[in-house]
Structures are given as C-alpha cells and as structure tokens.
Amino acid sequence: MTQLNELKTLAKMPCEETVLLRVDLNVPTKDGVILDDSKIRACLPTIEFLHAKCRDTKIVLLSHLGRPDGGDDKLSLKPVQERLEELLGREVLFCKESIGPEPKFLIHQAKPGSLILLENLRFYPEEKKGDFNFAKQLSELGDVYINDAFAVSHRNDASVAVLPELFPKMSFAGFLLDKEILLLTRTFKKPEQPFIAIIGGSKLSSKLPLIESLIEKADTVIIGGLMAYTFLKARGENVGATEVEEDFVDQARKILLSRDGRKIVLPVDQIVVDADGKIFESQFPMPEATRACDIGSGSVELFKKILSNSKTVLWNGPMGIFEQAPFEAGSKSLIQFLDGLKATKIAGGGDTLHMVESLQGKHAFSWLSTGGGAMVEYITKMDLPSLKWLSE
Ligand code: ADP
Ligand code: 3PG
Numbered sequence: 001m002t003q004l005n006e007l008k009t010l011a012k013m014p015c016e017e018t019v020l021l022r023v024d025l026n027v028p029t030k031d032g033v034i035l036d037d038s039k040i041r042a043c044l045p046t047i048e049f050l051h052a053k054c055r056d057t058k059i060v061l062l063s064h065l066g067r068p069d070g071g072d073d074k075l076s077l078k079p080v081q082e083r084l085e086e087l088l089g090r091e092v093l094f095c096k097e098s099i100g101p102e103p104k105f106l107i108h109q110a111k112p113g114s115l116i117l118l119e120n121l122r123f124y125p126e127e128k129k130g131d132f133n134f135a136k137q138l139s140e141l142g143d144v145y146i147n148d149a150f151a152v153s154h155r156n157d158a159s160v161a162v163l164p165e166l167f168p169k170m171s172f173a174g175f176l177l178d179k180e181i182l183l184l185t186r187t188f189k190k191p192e193q194p195f196i197a198i199i200g201g202s203k204l205s206s207k208l209p210l211i212e213s214l215i216e217k218a219d220t221v222i223i224g225g226l227m228a229y230t231f232l233k234a235r236g237e238n239v240g241a242t243e244v245e246e247d248f249v250d251q252a253r254k255i256l257l258s259r260d261g262r263k264i265v266l267p268v269d270q271i272v273v274d275a276d277g278k279i280f281e282s283q284f285p286m287p288e289a290t291r292a293c294d295i296g297s298g299s300v301e302l303f304k305k306i307l308s309n310s311k312t313v314l315w316n317g318p319m320g321i322f323e324q325a326p327f328e329a330g331s332k333s334l335i336q337f338l339d340g341l342k343a344t345k346i347a348g349g350g351d352t353l354h355m356v357e358s359l360q361g362k363h364a365f366s367w368l369s370t371g372g373g374a375m376v377e378y379i380t381k382m383d384l385p386s387l388k389w390l391s392e
C-alpha cells in the first residue's frame with residue numbers, strides 16, 4: 001500500500017527540457033461545448049508552479065476526453081485548449097496527433113517554456129489497452145513524467161499505469177493528485193461513523209465493482225439516478241419504460257441478497273415522464289411507458305432521514321437528469337439538506353462536479369474531488385495502480 005508521505009512531489013523534480021504532464025481534462029461536453037470546467041481549473045496550480053519553477057521547460061499535457069471508439073471529432077481536446085488559453089492567459093499549442101513525428105516536431109520547434117496539449121489519447125485504442133509500445137512512443141516526447149490526473153488513476157491506461165514505468169527515477173506526483181490522496185486518506189482511512197455513501201448517475205455497469213466494495217466499508221449506500229432502476233427491477237419492481245441494464249439485473253440481485261445487501265437503500269418514488277412528455281410523481285408500480293428521471297419527494301425524505309445521523313458522507317453521481325429542469329430537484333434538495341448537516345461531506349466525479357456547480361452547492365461540501373470512480377476505488381483500497389510508480 002502506498003503511504004501518503006511516500007509520494008514524490010514536484011518540489012523534488014529537477015528542471016529538464018520537456019516534462020510530460022498527465023492531467024484529467026475529461027470535462028462534460030455537449031457537441032464540443034464545455035459544460036463545466038472544474039477539472040481544467042483543478043490542473044492550473046501544477047502548470048503554474050512548473051512554469052514558475054522551470055521557466056524554460058516545455059510542458060506537454062496528456063489527457064483523455066470521454067470514451068471514444070477511435071477518432072471522434074466531438075471528443076477532440078481542441079475546445080479544452082481554447083479554455084486553457086483563456087484561464088492561463090497564455091498560448092497553448094495544440095497537436096492533432098499524440099504520438100509519432102508530428103508531436104515530436106512540434107515539441108522540438110516550440111520555444112523554451114511552451115505549453116503544448118496533445119489530442120485525446122483515447123483516439124488510440126492502445127491507450128485503454130495499457131499498451132507498452134504506445135507508452136514507449138509517448139515517453140519519447142519528454143524527459144520527466146508527472147501524474148496529476150487523479151480522476152483516471154484507477155485505470156490501467158497506458159499514459160497512467162505504464163508510462164511512469166518508463167521514467168523509473170523521473171516520475172512525480174502533481175499537486176492535485178497529492179492533495180486528493182492526502183484528503184481522502186485523512187477522511188476515509190477510518191471514516192467517522194455512520195459513513196453513508198450516495199451513489200447515482202446513469203450506468204450501473206461502470207460502477208458495479210465500486211458499489212460491491214463500497215458496501216463493505218460504508219454503513220449505508222443510498223442509490224439513486226438511473227442505475228437504481230436496475231436494482232429496483234432486480235428486486236421485482238415494475239419500473240415502466242425506464243432503461244435498465246438487462247445484462248446486470250442478475251448481478252444487482254446477487255448484491256441485494258448478499259450479506260451487505262441490506263445496507264442498500266433505493267428510491268421509493270420518482271418523477272417520471274410519460275410518452276406524451278407529461279411529468280408527474282409516481283410510486284411503484286410505475287405506469288407503463290413512463291421513465292424515471294429523478295427521485296420523488298418520498299425518496300428525498302427517506303434519504304434525508306438516513307443522512308441526518310451521518311458523520312461522513314460520500315457522494316458520487318446525480319440523483320436525476322440534473323441538466324434538464326425540473327429533474328434537478330431531487331439532487332438539489334439533498335444538497336440543501338447536506339448544507340445544514342454537521343458531518344464531513346465529500347462529493348466527486350466529473351458530472352457530479354458539474355451538478356454541484358450548476359446547483360450552486362459548493363458550500364454544502366467539506367471539499368470536492370475531481371475523481372468519481374478513482375475516489376471510490378481509493379477509499380475502498382487505500383491504493384491505486386499508478387501510485388507505486390510515484391513513490392519514493
Ligand atoms: P459522475 O461523472 O459524477 O461519476 P455519472 O457519469 O455516473 O456521474 O452520471 C451522470 C449522468 O447521469 C448525468 O448526465 C445525469 O443526467 C445521468 N442521470 C442521472 N439520473 C438519471 C436518470 N434517471 N435517467 C437518465 N440519466 C440520468
Ligand atoms: C472520470 O471522469 O471519472 C475520469 O476521467 C475517468 O474516466 P473513465 O471512467 O472513462 O475512465
């Protein structure tokens with residue numbers, strides 16, 4: 001297990017010609033427009049520190065955006081380059097390729113101290129596969145490696161888990177990664193109890209392993225959002241036309257029937273939309289042809305009652321389609337309730353940060369993490385695959 005004080009931080013980094021800085025610029029976007037730039041802002045301290053400490057060092061930013069299937073214009077990092085320029089007030093060069101002669105040439109030609117962003121690493125399937133040769137090609141672009149991409153550090157992606165291996169003495173942890181690890185370790189090594197987790201969002205399939213480990217550690221796991229309906233179907237409820245992940249119903253049932261399954265609390269009602277677009281509150285059984293878009297008032301009251309005892313709250317994933325009024329109401333009520341609750345309250349995840357920001361709920365939380373999956377995985381294991389490369 002990686003110990004806190006073992007992480008090699010930037011203070012120890014020598015100034016070389018070019019540094020490869022892995023960041024998580026995976027911001028929520030719609031048709032190429034950035035909906036929330038919290039993750040971009042979270043990277044700025046490391047970039048600014050590097051620039052001040054090593055004025056002539058070229059900084060090459062590496063990131064993914066979304067989950068593209070090969071190249072996909074809608075998931076280009078170009079809009080992120082523009083936002084970075086606005087936020088930093090300086091030029092950010094952009095390279096449409098992430099490996100090969102094009103970035104090599106651009107980096108070589110760039111003035112000392114330049115900042116260069118390479119295109120979405122996930123346009124190359126090798127990135128997700130943790131491919132050694134892909135990492136090798138990335139490594140040829142720089143002399144030092146920094147991981148400041150906490151939110152993706154639970155993945156075995158090439159730029160996160162393989163690339164640092166190629167810089168055995170020259171891999172460091174950025175400020176954001178270091179801060180997230182420090183705060184999460186402090187809060188969750190021995191969380192003050194009752195420890196209650198709120199999990200929501202759309203895809204159960206992507207969060208099932210996290211839920212399985214979280215129910216061992218938490219006293220209660222409240223599940224909302226679309227993913228709750230796969231559990232509700234597994235419990236035998238009629239969920240109308242709500243889109244459940246059929247392939248995961250059996251696994252959800254197993255979790256509900258497991259020893260810790262009693263810790264799971266699901267919605268008792270919901271705000272639904274019918275085939276004509278009519279919006280109303282419904283209990284179970286849900287009418288045919290209705291889809292659940294937010295938790296209902298009974299669920300809000302039930303969740304508040306459970307949360308009122310808690311000393312530690314962890315929240316990842318919205319309770320409803322918060323981007324679309326009036327389906328933000330359930331999440332908003334819980335945020336308002338948490339605001340008045342005396343407990344350590346942490347929320348994290350790309351869309352969760354967007355939700356908290358758009359519902360003006362920052363003040364309700366002790367702090368916000370950029371990581372969703374990474375945050376949950378870290379608090380359950382107190383380790384992440386990439387950390388061993390960044391340790392003393
Ligand atoms: P995070 O990025 O914070 O981990 P997720 O990506 O898991 O969160 O989920 C966020 C998405 O879940 C939001 O875009 C939201 O609209 C969607 N969502 C939540 N509840 C529902 C629902 N009932 N139906 C459809 N989508 C939902
Ligand atoms: C996130 O938003 O949680 C991170 O950027 C990781 O993205 P991923 O879940 O697609 O690996």
Ligand code: MG
Binds near residue numbers: 349350351
């Ligand atoms: Mg998300």
